[in-house]
Amino acid sequence: MVQTNNLTFKYNNKEAVFQFPNITLQEQESLLILGKSGIGKTTLLHLLAGLLQPTSGSVVIDELDINALSHSQLDNFRGQNIGLVFQKSHAITSLSVYDNLKARLFFSKKNINRTEIDILLEQLDLTNTKYSTINELSEGQLQRLGIAMAVIHGPKIILADEPTSSLDNENCSIVMHLLQQQAQKNKANLIVITHDARITSSFKNVLTL
Template sequence: MDVVKVVDLCKFYGTGNTKVEALKNINLTIKQGEFVAVVGASGSGKSTLLHLLGGVDKPTSGKVYIDGVDIYGLSEKELAIFRRRKVGFIFQFYNLVPVLTAEENMLLPLLLDTKKVNKDHFEELVNILGLQDRRHHLPNELSGGQQQRVSIGRALAYSPSIVLADEPTGNLDSKNSKEIIDLLKISVRKYNQTLILITHDLNIASQADRIITIGDGNIIKDEVINSEIL
């Protein structure tokens, strides 16, 4: 089943001599449960693609479907709700709320939506992330690796269809980076979620089911690594 479908997606900035074509007629499908790594040089369009897939930026033209829904056919309010429920974001900078505990940060999307917490699912997530003894700590009482674990928990708390990760290990040392990638792989496999991850690290990319290489706003290579998933 295709959970993501992109049709003729374009994103341009500026006009005339200052016009920048960040993405040019991207066509792409991604299946449920797939781990896709997106690689490419700085300025190639990787982050632009991720932002458009997540509904945090608007395309110049083209369509993005998530779970069959044309997300840019939604109103701003509808899109905000859809994004909160269907898309989990993990960033290089953890973006945790400093006055909330690790547990409160993880539950924030549910609390914003006034949704009842599935306690069994949440406890399982806390255990997978190894945050049992850190759940009541504030962000400034956590290491960088622990803060990133909390941000992963926040992204997964709503059981989204897709998880979008933009250089999630960019601020971490090699040991923590490996642990974070291992945790993401375990989580998305366990909950059959789709993970789309931007990275400059080819060692991380090589662990994906598929590697998409972006160059000058185009997909220049789309390579299947793990054919068992696809």
């Protein structure tokens, strides 16, 4: 369960204060957050991921106020329970696809066997690139790897930041399908923030900022 209470955030060098509506998501529920550029979508996502500390208010995940956690506890919590997908996918450039997934598990302190990694790679059509370096991947492969990195450790929440903004219609629906499929498989909440109205129909819950 994900719940936010009276979340506000102010950047040090800016006057404006972002005020966010409360969010409550039950287990396995998904949410699409729509909004124009500069409205604070990414800020909200980073608050939900614990990457930013709110000026006021709180983020509660599974009855745990993540803002009350110490830095190391928050790192641990984030590593084990949250998966992040970015508009432009990234991975650790010095590692291969397979090593990236192993590194992800290492940082999350989770252990899954080689077969499960192979199954995930197959689901995301990345089997042939298992030992490729990041620079050898196409944009589409990189995007799918980003999803794999976000779900490999079985997170409780998948947070996606503009995952489809730069994609054509076909790839947009492929990525959304994969995200929802993986969220369902992991029984995780999926929260997508975007200004891309094409994906509105994929969600029951839509919040406009």
